[in-house]
Amino acid sequence: MTTALPATPDYDAWPIEAHLETLTFSPRLVTVRWSDGRESRYHSIWLRENAADDSTINPATRERILDLSALPGWPEVAGAEIDAAGALCVDFAPEQLRLRFHPGWLRAHDYDNAEDPEAPLATVKLWHGGPEAAPDSLDASGLLDTTPDSETEESILAPALESVLGKGMVRLRGLPTEPGSLEAIARRIGPVRPTNFGLLFDVKAKPDPDSNAYTSIALPPHTDLPTREYHPGLQMLHCLENSVSGGQAVMLDGFAVAEALRQRDPEAFDTLTRVHWCFANTARTTDYVWYSPMIRLDDRGELLEVRIADFLRGPLQANFDEVESAYAALMTLQAMLREPEFAIRFTYAPGDLVIFDNRRLLHARDAFEGSSGHRWLQGCYMERDEVRSRYRMVQRRRRERRVAAKGQQES
Amino acid sequence: MTTALPATPDYDAWPIEAHLETLTFSPRLVTVRWSDGRESRYHSIWLRENAADDSTINPATRERILDLSALPGWPEVAGAEIDAAGALCVDFAPEQLRLRFHPGWLRAHDYDNAEDPEAPLATVKLWHGGPEAAPDSLDASGLLDTTPDSETEESILAPALESVLGKGMVRLRGLPTEPGSLEAIARRIGPVRPTNFGLLFDVKAKPDPDSNAYTSIALPPHTDLPTREYHPGLQMLHCLENSVSGGQAVMLDGFAVAEALRQRDPEAFDTLTRVHWCFANTARTTDYVWYSPMIRLDDRGELLEVRIADFLRGPLQANFDEVESAYAALMTLQAMLREPEFAIRFTYAPGDLVIFDNRRLLHARDAFEGSSGHRWLQGCYMERDEVRSRYRMVQRRRRERRVAAKGQQES
CATH class of the missing domain: 3.60.130.10 (Clavaminate synthase-like)
Known part of the structure; x- marks a missing residue:
C-alpha cells in the first residue's frame, strides 16, 4: 500500500488545504469531492498530460517529454480511486497506465472552479498624485x-x-x-x-x-x-x-x-x-x-x-x-x-x-x-x-x- | 535668398526623387504638386509638429522639444511658397513663424499617398521545407x-x-x-x-x-x-x-x-x-x-x-x-x-x-x-x-x- 504522496510535475510546493473524499468517473471525466465540500472536475486528457511520472515529465528537468499526439488514442479513464496516501489514482486506457496525482497540486490547478488564473500576483491599485502624494x-x-x-x-x-x-x-x-x-x-x-x-x-x-x-x-x-x-x-x-x-x-x-x-x-x-x-x-x-x-x-x-x-x-x-x-x-x-x-x-x-x-x-x-x-x-x-x-x-x-x-x- | 536645403528633423538622408512644382493652401492644409505629377496633402498641424528648426527639435539630439499643447492655438497656414532651394516654406499663425521643409523628407513621409507605412523592411516569404530544402x-x-x-x-x-x-x-x-x-x-x-x-x-x-x-x-x-x-x-x-x-x-x-x-x-x-x-x-x-x-x-x-x-x-x-x-x-x-x-x-x-x-x-x-x-x-x-x-x-x-x-x- 502506498502511503507517500506522489511527486508533482514541477518544483513548487503544494500544501494540502483539503482532502479528497469521494470520486466518480466516466471515460473522459473524473469528478472529485473535497473535505470542504467543493466539487472539481478534471478531463481525462488534462489529467494525462499533467501527470508527474517519468513517462510524462523528464525527472531531471521537470519539463514535459510526453507527446500527446503520439498516444495510441484519446486518453480515457478505465478506473479511478483515492489511495491510502490521499492521492488521486487514475487508470488510463488505452495505455494501461496507472498514474497518481498529488491532491495539493490538483486542488491548486482546479480549472473547473478557477476565477481568473491570470489574475495579477498583487492587487493592482491605480493612483492619483498631488502635492501630498509620495511613492512607497x-x-x-x-x-x-x-x-x-x-x-x-x-x-x-x-x-x-x-x-x-x-x-x-x-x-x-x-x-x-x-x-x-x-x-x-x-x-x-x-x-x-x-x-x-x-x-x-x-x-x-x-x-x-x-x-x-x-x-x-x-x-x-x-x-x-x-x-x-x-x-x-x-x-x-x-x-x-x-x-x-x-x-x-x-x-x-x-x-x-x-x-x-x-x-x-x-x-x-x-x-x-x-x-x-x-x-x-x-x-x-x-x-x-x-x-x-x-x-x-x-x-x-x-x-x-x-x-x-x-x-x-x-x-x-x-x-x-x-x-x-x-x-x-x-x-x-x-x-x-x-x-x-x-x-x-x-x-x-x-x-x-x-x-x-x-x-x-x-x-x-x-x-x-x-x-x-x-x-x-x-x-x-x-x-x-x-x-x-x-x-x-x-x-x-x-x-x-x-x-x-x-x-x-x-x- | 536661401539656396541651401533646410535640415531634416532626423539624422537620415533623403534623396530628392521629385521636385516641388506648385502649391495651394488653406488654413489647415497645404497641397503640393510634384514634378512627376503626384499630389500630396499635408495638414498644418502635422507640418508644424514635424518642423526641423531649433524651436521644434533639439539640434544636439534631433529629438523633439516642442509641446504641441503649449502652442497659442491650433497651427494654421498664413502663407506658403516653394523657395529658390526647392523647399516648402510655410508661415504659421498664430505663432508668426516661418518654417522650411526639405522636399526629399516631405516626399518620403507623404502619408496622403502612403500604401502601408508599417510594411516590413524586406518582403516576407513563408516557406515550406522538405527533403530538398536548405536554409539560405x-x-x-x-x-x-x-x-x-x-x-x-x-x-x-x-x-x-x-x-x-x-x-x-x-x-x-x-x-x-x-x-x-x-x-x-x-x-x-x-x-x-x-x-x-x-x-x-x-x-x-x-x-x-x-x-x-x-x-x-x-x-x-x-x-x-x-x-x-x-x-x-x-x-x-x-x-x-x-x-x-x-x-x-x-x-x-x-x-x-x-x-x-x-x-x-x-x-x-x-x-x-x-x-x-x-x-x-x-x-x-x-x-x-x-x-x-x-x-x-x-x-x-x-x-x-x-x-x-x-x-x-x-x-x-x-x-x-x-x-x-x-x-x-x-x-x-x-x-x-x-x-x-x-x-x-x-x-x-x-x-x-x-x-x-x-x-x-x-x-x-x-x-x-x-x-x-x-x-x-x-x-x-x-x-x-x-x-x-x-x-x-x-x-x-x-x-x-x-x-x-x-x-x-x-x-
Whole structure:
C-alpha cells in the first residue's frame, strides 16, 4: 500500500488545504469531492498530460517529454480511486497506465472552479498624485549584504516587489552610491536588459548627447524606448549624486490618466487606442522605429500598456482623414499629463533607487541648473517577468515553509 | 535668398526623387504638386509638429522639444511658397513663424499617398521545407575582421539581415569556433538580451540539466522562452563542436504551418488563436509563467507570432467547456509539426551560426548519442528591433551614398 504522496510535475510546493473524499468517473471525466465540500472536475486528457511520472515529465528537468499526439488514442479513464496516501489514482486506457496525482497540486490547478488564473500576483491599485502624494519608500540599506535567495533578502525585496506589482513603482532608500552598483542591486531581482545605451546608462548632462535625457532640459511625461517592438517592462533609476537646483522627479500612473481620459473624453480615448503613431529614434548609428497606439487594450478592453513620449515620435503616418482627430486626442492627453493632481513629485537623494513599470507609469523631470552642482542617475531596464518570477519564488518559499511546518506537526 | 536645403528633423538622408512644382493652401492644409505629377496633402498641424528648426527639435539630439499643447492655438497656414532651394516654406499663425521643409523628407513621409507605412523592411516569404530544402547559407568567414559599420561589414550583414527579415532565418558559415565568440559576432547586429540562462547559453548535454535543451533527448518543434511576456524576437545558435551521431537540426516556418492549419482546419486554427495556454518554467530558483494563445493575430487578422513548446506548457487553465476542443486543436497542430514537408533539416558544422526569428520559426532537434562525440552549441537572444535598426542603417548608408553621388554630379 502506498502511503507517500506522489511527486508533482514541477518544483513548487503544494500544501494540502483539503482532502479528497469521494470520486466518480466516466471515460473522459473524473469528478472529485473535497473535505470542504467543493466539487472539481478534471478531463481525462488534462489529467494525462499533467501527470508527474517519468513517462510524462523528464525527472531531471521537470519539463514535459510526453507527446500527446503520439498516444495510441484519446486518453480515457478505465478506473479511478483515492489511495491510502490521499492521492488521486487514475487508470488510463488505452495505455494501461496507472498514474497518481498529488491532491495539493490538483486542488491548486482546479480549472473547473478557477476565477481568473491570470489574475495579477498583487492587487493592482491605480493612483492619483498631488502635492501630498509620495511613492512607497522602503529602507533597503542592507540589501547587498544579504545572502541571495535568503529569508533576509526576501524580507527587503518582497514588499518592494509588491509595490511594483500593485502600484507600478517603489522607491528604495539607503543603497550604495558607488557607480555601477546598480548592476549588483538589479541582479537581486533578475538579469538586466541591455540596449544600445548600454547595460547601465548614465543620466546626466553630457557633451554631444544622443538623447534629450542626457541634457539638463525638462523632459515631459514619457515611457522609455517606445521605439521598440517590446519596450522594456521595467526601469530602474539609481541616484548617485544630486546637488543641482531643479531636476525634480515626476512620476504619473499612466493607467490612472488613461482611465480618467476614458471617463472625460471617450472619443479621444478611443482614438488613442486605435491610431498607430510612429515612434522613432534615428540616431547616428542606430535607427529604431515602431508603430503603435499610445494606449493598448487587451481582449477584454482592459488597459494593457501605454506608450507615450513626445520627443521620440516620428512623423505620424495615419490615414489622411484621421490626422486631425489624432492630434486633437493627443493634445487632450498632453494637457491632462500636465495636471498636478496626477503627479507624484520628489527629489532624488543619493542612494535612492526608483523601480517602476515602464509600460504603465510615465516619468518626467524638471529642467535643472547644471552649473549649481551635479545630478547623476544610473539606470537600467529589465523585464516584468523577472519581478513576477522573483515574487513567485517568495511565495513558493513561504509555501515550502508551510508544508515543512505542517509535516513537523503531523509527525 | 536661401539656396541651401533646410535640415531634416532626423539624422537620415533623403534623396530628392521629385521636385516641388506648385502649391495651394488653406488654413489647415497645404497641397503640393510634384514634378512627376503626384499630389500630396499635408495638414498644418502635422507640418508644424514635424518642423526641423531649433524651436521644434533639439539640434544636439534631433529629438523633439516642442509641446504641441503649449502652442497659442491650433497651427494654421498664413502663407506658403516653394523657395529658390526647392523647399516648402510655410508661415504659421498664430505663432508668426516661418518654417522650411526639405522636399526629399516631405516626399518620403507623404502619408496622403502612403500604401502601408508599417510594411516590413524586406518582403516576407513563408516557406515550406522538405527533403530538398536548405536554409539560405552565406559565407561570413571575414565578418569579425571587418571594421564595424564599414561597407565591407555591410556587404556580409546586409544579405543575412534580408534573409532573417524575409524568411525568418539565415545560416552563416565559416565563423570562428572559439567559445564565447558569439558575443562579438552578435554585437555586429546589436546588444544581446541576457536571461536567467546567461548572456550566452551552452546547448550541450550537462549533468543536472535545468532544461530539456541541456540533455541529449530529442526536442519537438518549439519557440524559446514562451514563458515570458515578451519572448525573445531573435535567437542565434552557434556551433562550436559537432561530432555526435544524430542531433540533426530541424527548422520550420511556424507561420507557414499556421497558415496551412487555417486552410485545413479553420476551427482548430481559431481555437489556437483564442485559448490562453499556460507556459511555465518552475525551476529551482526561478518561476516564469505566462498565458497566451499559441497563435496570435494582429488587428487585421494577419499572423503576429507563434508561441509553441510542449515541454514548457504548464497546466491548461481554460474554461471547463473549452478544454477538450483546445486539446483537439493542439493535437492537430502537433501532428502537422511532424509532417516532413514543413521542415528544413541540416547538420550543424563547427563555425555555423543560425540566426532565426523566435516568434515566427520553430526549431527542433533529433536525439543524439552523447557517447559518440561532442555536440556544443552556444546560443543567445536578441530583439528583432536590432535587426531592423541594423538593416535601416544599411539602407540609410546607401541613401547617403546616393545623395553624395548626386551632389557630386550636380556640382
